[in-house]
Amino acid sequence: MYSGSKSYFFKGNRYIRVTRSDTGPGTVDPGYPAPISNWGWPSGFGENGIDAALNSGSKTYFFKGDQYIRVTRSETGPGTVDPGYPAPISDWGWDREFVVVHFKSLLKIDPAVQDFIVEQFGAMRDLFTRSRIDVRRGTTEDLSGDSDLESLLVLDVGECKLGRPTEEHEDLFAHRDGAADDDLVIYIVQQLEGGDGNLVGCATHPDGRPGAAVVVTSARWLLAHEVGHVLSLRHVPRTPATNSDFLMWPDTGWTNVPPNVSAAETAKMLDSALTRPDPF
Numbered sequence: 545m546y547s548g549s550k551s552y553f554f555k556g557n558r559y560i561r562v563t564r565s566d567t568g569p570g571t572v573d574p575g576y577p578a579p580i581s582n583w584g585w586p587s588g589f590g591e592n593g594i595d596a597a598l599n600s601g602s603k604t605y606f607f608k609g610d611q612y613i614r615v616t617r618s619e620t621g622p623g624t625v626d627p628g629y630p631a632p633i634s635d636w637g638w639d640r641e642f643v644v645v646h647f648k649s650l651l652k653i654d655p656a657v658q659d660f661i662v663e664q665f666g667a668m669r670d671l672f673t674r675s676r677i678d679v680r681r682g683t684t685e686d687l688s689g690d691s692d693l694e695s696l697l698v699l700d701v702g703e704c705k706l707g708r709p710t711e712e713h714e715d716l717f718a719h720r721d722g723a724a725d726d727d728l729v730i731y732i733v734q735q736l737e738g739g740d741g742n743l744v745g746c747a748t749h750p751d752g753r754p755g756a757a758v759v760v761t762s763a764r765w766l767l768a769h770e771v772g773h774v775l776s777l778r779h780v781p782r783t784p785a786t787n788s789d790f791l792m793w794p795d796t797g798w799t800n801v802p803p804n805v806s807a808a809e810t811a812k813m814l815d816s817a818l819t820r821p822d823p824f
């Protein structure tokens with residue numbers, strides 16, 4: 545651990561303090577090695593050694609196993625352990641969950657469709673990262689050559705109610721080549737017929753075939769919104785009007801960009817079986 549003019553080296557339950565210059569090994573200060581117990585850490589913490597130490601401004605962090613302590617230090621003294629420590633390393637929020645999203649397009653994947661996919665995916669990935677969800681890009685399949693699917697280009701989504709797929713939903717969402725059971729498949733179609741008559745996305749899907757259907761649109765967080773539904777989010781109410789700051793506003797007229805995701809919504813998405821832990 546580097547700290548001002550001193551460096552500390554730890555080994556088992558002992559340490560040395562070294563006065564260093566920029567390039568040389570420096571000089572071991574008199575009185576070292578010394579017992580690590582000199583640091584006055586909370587009972588039991590690091591008594592047989594630590595795994596890592598990190599100096600950061602006025603604070604130093606010491607790590608051992610899955611615990612750490614934070615210490616307010618001076619340059620040369622052991623300092624004072626801050627209240628509330630040891631605490632679990634998991635507090636640092638490194639654990640992520642991930643979800644895989646595949647694309648299947650009934651439209652020919654020309655540069656415009658390609659740009660749409662890249663922009664929508666990027667906006668969603670950036671937004672969900674803040675919710676500790678790592679959205680990973682799966683496969684991309686151009687289904688425009690499949691004449692059996694032509695009749696689904698204008699997709700009948702009925703009332704577009706979660707859990708109420710139409711026959712056309714069943715037909716389209718049967719195409720899951722390359723997607724694992726828990727992966728999401730996003731189908732790009734020409735038009736969505738149903739709902740309130742002006743749909744750009746619909747997250748209704750058959751049981752066990754998670755995904756959504758979207759049309760190509762400039763509404764940047766459409767995909768994030770639909771994936772939010774698939775991860776069990778519902779719309780925020782239309783009142784108060786400031787709810788339009790939220791991703792789950794019922795239409796694409798977001799008044800804050802990127803739109804907000806509440807802590808409760810984050811917790812709900814992390815609870816979904818489709819977001820899977822990726823412990824670090």
Ligand SMILES: [Zn+2]
Pocket residue numbers: 769773779793794
């Ligand atoms: Zn919606």
